Amino acid sequence: MGSGPGRHLHVEGRSVLHRLPAHVKLVGLVAFVLAVVAVPSEEHPALGALLALAVVLLLTARVPARHVLPRLAVETPFAVFAVVLPFVAVGPQVALGPVTVSQTGLTAAVALLLKGTTGVLAAVTFAVTTPPRDLVRALQHLRVPDPLVLIASFMVRYLDVVADQLHRMKVARLSRGFSARSVRSWPALAAGTGALFIRSYERGERVHLAMVSRGWSGSMPVTAPLTATGRDWAVGLAPAAVALVVAVSTRMAG
Amino acid sequence: MHVPDGFLDAPTSVATGVVAAGVVGASLVRASRRELDERTAPLAGLVAVFVFAAQMVNFPVGAGTSGHLLGAALAAVLVGPATATLCLAVVLAVQAFLFADGGVTALGTNVVLMGVVGVWVGYAVARGVLALLPRRLASIPVAASAGAFVSVPVAALTFTGLYAVGGAAPIPLGTLAATMVGWHVLIGLGEAAITFLAVTSIVAARPDLVHVARGRMPALELRTPEPVA
Numbered sequence: 001m002g003s004g005p006g007r008h009l010h011v012e013g014r015s016v017l018h019r020l021p022a023h024v025k026l027v028g029l030v031a032f033v034l035a036v037v038a039v040p041s042e043e044h045p046a047l048g049a050l051l052a053l054a055v056v057l058l059l060t061a062r063v064p065a066r067h068v069l070p071r072l073a074v075e076t077p078f079a080v081f082a083v084v085l086p087f088v089a090v091g092p093q094v095a096l097g098p099v100t101v102s103q104t105g106l107t108a109a110v111a112l113l114l115k116g117t118t119g120v121l122a123a124v125t126f127a128v129t130t131p132p133r134d135l136v137r138a139l140q141h142l143r144v145p146d147p148l149v150l151i152a153s154f155m156v157r158y159l160d161v162v163a164d165q166l167h168r169m170k171v172a173r174l175s176r177g178f179s180a181r182s183v184r185s186w187p188a189l190a191a192g193t194g195a196l197f198i199r200s201y202e203r204g205e206r207v208h209l210a211m212v213s214r215g216w217s218g219s220m221p222v223t224a225p226l227t228a229t230g231r232d233w234a235v236g237l238a239p240a241a242v243a244l245v246v247a248v249s250t251r252m253a254g
Numbered sequence: 255m256h257v258p259d260g261f262l263d264a265p266t267s268v269a270t271g272v273v274a275a276g277v278v279g280a281s282l283v284r285a286s287r288r289e290l291d292e293r294t295a296p297l298a299g300l301v302a303v304f305v306f307a308a309q310m311v312n313f314p315v316g317a318g319t320s321g322h323l324l325g326a327a328l329a330a331v332l333v334g335p336a337t338a339t340l341c342l343a344v345v346l347a348v349q350a351f352l353f354a355d356g357g358v359t360a361l362g363t364n365v366v367l368m369g370v371v372g373v374w375v376g377y378a379v380a381r382g383v384l385a386l387l388p389r390r391l392a393s394i395p396v397a398a399s400a401g402a403f404v405s406v407p408v409a410a411l412t413f414t415g416l417y418a419v420g421g422a423a424p425i426p427l428g429t430l431a432a433t434m435v436g437w438h439v440l441i442g443l444g445e446a447a448i449t450f451l452a453v454t455s456i457v458a459a460r461p462d463l464v465h466v467a468r469g470r471m472p473a474l475e476l477r478t479p480e481p482v483a
Contacts, residue, residue: 033358038264074355078258089423108423115260123354151344154299162303180314190451204300
């Protein structure tokens with residue numbers, strides 16, 4: 001079904017980032033973005049440098065640009081907010097061409113765009129280099145409670161199955177002359193959503209019974225434990241360390 | 255639409271992360287006692303997939319725009335609030351990590367807004383409305399849509415509150431709250447309509463799957479044909 005919103009981002013590859021253990025990347029990603037968010041909003045050059053770092057990281061993953069660029073569209077709603085922000089925020093006014101805007105709003109808007117874009121790029125870098133299955137293994141390795149790991153693993157496993165089912169239902173509607181153009185099409189679409197729930201739930205029941213009949217005892221066995229060397233950790237946490245140094249030094253200076 | 259990185263400052267993001275982790279932990283306990291047991295994890299997993307897939311269905315609004323279901327109240331009504339919180343938390347985590355949708359540091363904020371406020375407000379309102387309505391199957395979609403309608407602006411108001419604490423720039427709070435609630439009342443109306451229609455179709459086919467209806471369903475009567483002599 002093409003590259004709709006239901007397709008995850010992972011691309012096979014052999015880059016350094018692809019080979020890092022998933023739990024190291026996950027910790028590195030969260031630490032990096034948290035440090036970026038902690039940089040004061042006035043420090044635009046520092047934030048720009050961290051954005052450049054995120055771009056470099058994405059480039060080292062060596063995935064086709066046409067695969068990655070459409071994903072940046074998720075930024076659109078908050079880019080709109082950032083554009084509006086200078087006009088609605090309070091504080092000292094400053095002339096910007098023909099209009100006057102709020103100085104604090106302008107500063108915050110630029111920082112928001114820089115931080116948000118850095119966050120999206122870092123998350124995309126993680127997503128393109130990590131198979132969905134490895135995200136589940138990483139969560140399990142990081143001692144996330146079992147029920148959540150199980151839910152995540154079933155989600156990753158059945159996402160494409162249910163998305164395909166949704167697609168088949170759409171094709172069935174279209175082939176019967178349905179076209180979703182106005183609010184009048186809502187009953188059919190919502191009934192389809194209801195049917196999808198029943199089908200998903202019943203699929204869950206069948207999966208559960210099939211698992212029980214194969215000896216499922218209530219916990220997921222760890223078949224291939226993740227291991228990380230000290231070098232893996234050093235590589236994985238390096239971007240976060242850089243961002244942390246920037247955050248601390250800008251805070252000390254400011 | 256998920257909150258991205260940098261919208262709220264680092265301390266607020268960490269604080270919402272702690273709150274989210276706390277509620278998810280409590281939901282784990284409640285879900286295992288009252289709604290699910292460990293062996294039914296596939297069901298919760300498929301419900302999470304359903305929430306994700308349901309958000310992909312576009313509902314045309316007119317003039318070329320369309321919206322989609324948020325699904326927090328719907329999930330709470332269908333599978334119970336604790337399970338719904340777990341499902342929403344996993345959905346949001348997977349969206350953040352595998353689809354880069356919603357900030358990684360804003361995951362706690364997003365879980366609080368949708369998985370906690372959206373789910374529990376939606377569920378509480380639905381239960382409250384259901385208690386007032388006659389004990390009939392037709393009451394269930396009405397109660398569910400009321401929950402969906404209220405949960406959306408309440409979540410928006412919660413976001414406004416978080417923005418007041420840790421927002422990026424000072425915006426007059428009254429204006430922000432009025433704008434957020436104004437828009438989200440409209441979004442809530444759409445959410446309520448879709449939830450009403452979807453729950454109606456589920457109640458017609460499998461009323462036994464609707465969690466909020468448990469214990470409130472009219473007793474089924476066994477009808478057998480008169481024995482033929």
